[in-house]
Amino acid sequence: MTECTYKESFKVAGGQLLDAVKKLVHEGKVRRIIIKQEGRTVAEFPMTVGVVGAVFAPVLAAVGALAAVLTECTIEVERAAADDTKTDVA
Numbered sequence: 001m002t003e004c005t006y007k008e009s010f011k012v013a014g015g016q017l018l019d020a021v022k023k024l025v026h027e028g029k030v031r032r033i034i035i036k037q038e039g040r041t042v043a044e045f046p047m048t049v050g051v052v053g054a055v056f057a058p059v060l061a062a063v064g065a066l067a068a069v070l071t072e073c074t075i076e077v078e079r080a081a082a083d084d085t086k087t088d089v090a
Helices: 014-027 053-069
Strands: 002-013 030-037 040-046 072-083
Touching: 002 014, 014 030, 014 053, 014 072, 040 053
Parallel strands: none
Antiparallel strands: 002 072, 030 040, 030 072
16 A cells, blocks of 8 residues: 545635644644745644644744734645555556
8 A cells, every 4th residue: 555645725714724724633634734935935833643632833823923913824734645556567
């Protein structure tokens, strides 16, 4: 079984940023969260598999600080997806 990733993005208001990131962290299978404003990367957080609890506190504090200054931003999420397909190698 090989593991591949895919990306998705969505726009949120600054006040919704912290709640959106918390929800993504709790969903799991998130590899990386990138916060952008007007196409420019403002912050990028790699999410390590198996790390929970107090390790995310600094990330959430940083996202909370960003939410206070950003009016509208885009969140890009890189997710892990298991690929169960088998391929034949010739």
